[in-house]
Amino acid sequence: MSASMSSARPASSSRRPAGVGGRFPWIVASGQLAFTLLSAVGFAVAVAVVVISIAWRSDVTASIWEASSNAVPWYAAFMAGYTFYQVVPLLVANGKTRRDASIDAAQVIGAQTLVISLLTTLGYLVEWAVYRWQGWPLGTIDGDHLFTRHTQVGAIFWESLLTISVWSAIGAFVGAAFYRYEQWGWFSLLPAVLILIGVGLFITTKAPLFENVIEHALSGGGRSLPAATVAAAIAVAISAAILWRIVRDMPLRRWR
Amino acid sequence: MSGLSTPTYPRESDAASVAPGGRIEVRHVSQRFGDVLAVDDVSFTIEPNRITGLLGRNGSGKTTLLSIMAAFRKPDAGGVFIDGEPLFENPALTSQIAFIREGGDTVESSEKVSEAFRYAAWLRPNWDADYAERLVETFRLPVKQKIDRLSRGQRSALGIILGLAARTPIAIFDETYLGLDAPARYAFADAVLADYMDAPRTFILSTHLIEEMAPLFESVLILDRGTVLAHRDTEDLLAEGTAITGPVDQVDAFTAGMRVIGRRTLGRTASAMAMAPLDAAQRQRAAADGLDLAPIALQDLFVHLTGGAPIATPDVTPREGTS
Numbered sequence: 186m187s188a189s190m191s192s193a194r195p196a197s198s199s200r201r202p203a204g205v206g207g208r209f210p211w212i213v214a215s216g217q218l219a220f221t222l223l224s225a226v227g228f229a230v231a232v233a234v235v236v237i238s239i240a241w242r243s244d245v246t247a248s249i250w251e252a253s254s255n256a257v258p259w260y261a262a263f264m265a266g267y268t269f270y271q272v273v274p275l276l277v278a279n280g281k282t283r284r285d286a287s288i289d290a291a292q293v294i295g296a297q298t299l300v301i302s303l304l305t306t307l308g309y310l311v312e313w314a315v316y317r318w319q320g321w322p323l324g325t326i327d328g329d330h331l332f333t334r335h336t337q338v339g340a341i342f343w344e345s346l347l348t349i350s351v352w353s354a355i356g357a358f359v360g361a362a363f364y365r366y367e368q369w370g371w372f373s374l375l376p377a378v379l380i381l382i383g384v385g386l387f388i389t390t391k392a393p394l395f396e397n398v399i400e401h402a403l404s405g406g407g408r409s410l411p412a413a414t415v416a417a418a419i420a421v422a423i424s425a426a427i428l429w430r431i432v433r434d435m436p437l438r439r440w441r
Numbered sequence: 442m443s444g445l446s447t448p449t450y451p452r453e454s455d456a457a458s459v460a461p462g463g464r465i466e467v468r469h470v471s472q473r474f475g476d477v478l479a480v481d482d483v484s485f486t487i488e489p490n491r492i493t494g495l496l497g498r499n500g501s502g503k504t505t506l507l508s509i510m511a512a513f514r515k516p517d518a519g520g521v522f523i524d525g526e527p528l529f530e531n532p533a534l535t536s537q538i539a540f541i542r543e544g545g546d547t548v549e550s551s552e553k554v555s556e557a558f559r560y561a562a563w564l565r566p567n568w569d570a571d572y573a574e575r576l577v578e579t580f581r582l583p584v585k586q587k588i589d590r591l592s593r594g595q596r597s598a599l600g601i602i603l604g605l606a607a608r609t610p611i612a613i614f615d616e617t618y619l620g621l622d623a624p625a626r627y628a629f630a631d632a633v634l635a636d637y638m639d640a641p642r643t644f645i646l647s648t649h650l651i652e653e654m655a656p657l658f659e660s661v662l663i664l665d666r667g668t669v670l671a672h673r674d675t676e677d678l679l680a681e682g683t684a685i686t687g688p689v690d691q692v693d694a695f696t697a698g699m700r701v702i703g704r705r706t707l708g709r710t711a712s713a714m715a716m717a718p719l720d721a722a723q724r725q726r727a728a729a730d731g732l733d734l735a736p737i738a739l740q741d742l743f744v745h746l747t748g749g750a751p752i753a754t755p756d757v758t759p760r761e762g763t764s
Contacts, residue, residue, distance in 0.1 A: 212559065212560065212563045271549060272549075275549055275560070276564065277512075277513070277535075278513065278540070279560065279561065279564040279565065280535050280536040280537070280538065280539070280564060280565065280607075280609070281532070281535065281536070281564065282512075282530045282531070282532045282535055283530060284530060284532075285532055433530075434515040434529075436508070436513060436514040436515070437508070437513040437514065439504075439542060
């Protein structure tokens with residue numbers, strides 16, 4: 186070690202990369218969480234408009250939030266994909282390693298998953314309050330869920346957390362694949378679909394594209410919270426492995 | 442400057458001083474893109490705290506090599522080491538390097554310029570906000586503008602500011618100044634020199650504007666077809682060639698038998714560029730013959746070494762009444 190870089194060491198060693206005992210990457214997370222909160226407000230307004238439209242013409246007899254929240258996993262996947270498509274390369278270009286940048290990104294996606302799950306749960310509670318206030322019937326929630334009623338807050342939150350976690354993990358490796366392989370990134374959708382189908386055996390995604398396949402797969406079995414948790418954990422682990430395989434030596438390409 | 446106020450987010454280090462750059466060793470690096478071997482078993486060493494010019498024709502592998510030297514890319518073979526430690530995925534070393542490609546693409550283009558500085562303040566341990574502010578004034582960069590709305594020159598200026606104000610021990614600029622106008626290019630050269638004098642560190646500048654940047658270079662690395670053609674101190678490299686100027690007959694007689702890579706004439710005066718280090722006797726003879734000797738221009742040498750177009754130009758004969 187020469188004198189020159191020895192003197193460089195204090196600067197680098199005093200800097201603890203985020204995610205390795207370092208700080209939470211607030212600068213990245215704040216922008217994305219603010220965008221998510223704004224999107225949630227817009228989404229809630231859109232759902233309210235739908236509810237009012239239905240109530241104007243007929244009785245409201247089903248959970249509109251349950252049907253509308255099918256879009257939420259897609260949003261989570263998109264945001265996770267954006268994080269690995271746009272933010273991780275930016276962090277690496279500014280001196281972070283791919284590993285540290287990925288840990289930063291994972292923290293941001295984790296926070297986002299938590300916030301989205303809380304907002305989804307909050308949506309059910311708000312819907313429950315509005316329906317009671319208006320005297321609309323609050324029957325059991327249709328569809329394949331780990332819960333049947335609006336008041337099962339814990340189960341609603343846990344299912345949201347598992348679903349958003351899986352979709353975020355998938356979105357992350359798809360985003361990274363599109364960054365690294367450009368048009369060949371479409372091939373990453375194959376493992377993404379396989380993982381979703383696999384997890385769909387235990388938790389519903391309610392995504393229109395996969396609904397039929399998953400419902401078909403579900404036709405033979407019931408729902409179990411522990412099984413769903415294990416399935417989601419396996420799906421996230423597989424997705425993380427695919428993601429790291431893509432990112433660990435990913436070249437930074439020139440933006441056009 | 443309103444957009445460059447103290448960042449809201451804390452820096453990851455309060456280190457303010459600039460540590461000197463380390464010894465960069467490129468060992469047997471190769472990189473292939475399909476059928477194209479962009480970098481072919483390249484090895485060289487860059488000593489710390491020098492300004493090195495990286496020259497090469499289009500497609501010579503400069504950007505690929507620099508990307509590898511900045512850990513933007515893992516090479517197919519070989520590796521880059523700084524003070525003996527491997528660079529790739531080494532957080533203690535990657536944080537010490539700023540690599541700015543043409544257009545300064547280390548920022549998100551949908552963000553504002555001020556946001557790019559905020560990110561830099563967070564990510565760069567030695568980020569110097571005051572220096573960045575001064576450079577913004579120098580390059581007249583609109584900090585409230587979105588990056589994708591900047592002109593090419595402004596975007597280049599942004600890259601330069603990010604690269605210089607990061608105050609990393611190793612700063613690499615790859616054709617960053619192409620989009621700049623002449624005053625801004627001069628400002629960049631002045632900024633590099635002033636910054637280097639203030640806090641010596643390693644600069645690597647890749648450029649096609651050879652004559653403009655040549656005065657900065659302490660050493661020159663010439664890349665051609667993915668291999669290193671020459672890597673020398675600038676003075677030593679230039680000493681390999683001599684420009685001989687004087688009466689046509691005297692110049693022709695003096696250069697007989699020498700490898701002349703370029704020749705220009707103006708009336709009865711000729712200037713020949715000979716690839717021959719002259720000994721003391723030859724210099725005495727040149728003086729006696731009334732010939733002027735001068736170092737060859739780096740750009741001419743580069744053109745010759747990379748097998749470019751002949752430097753010789755048609756004789757220029759003054760028109761009547763103008764001599």
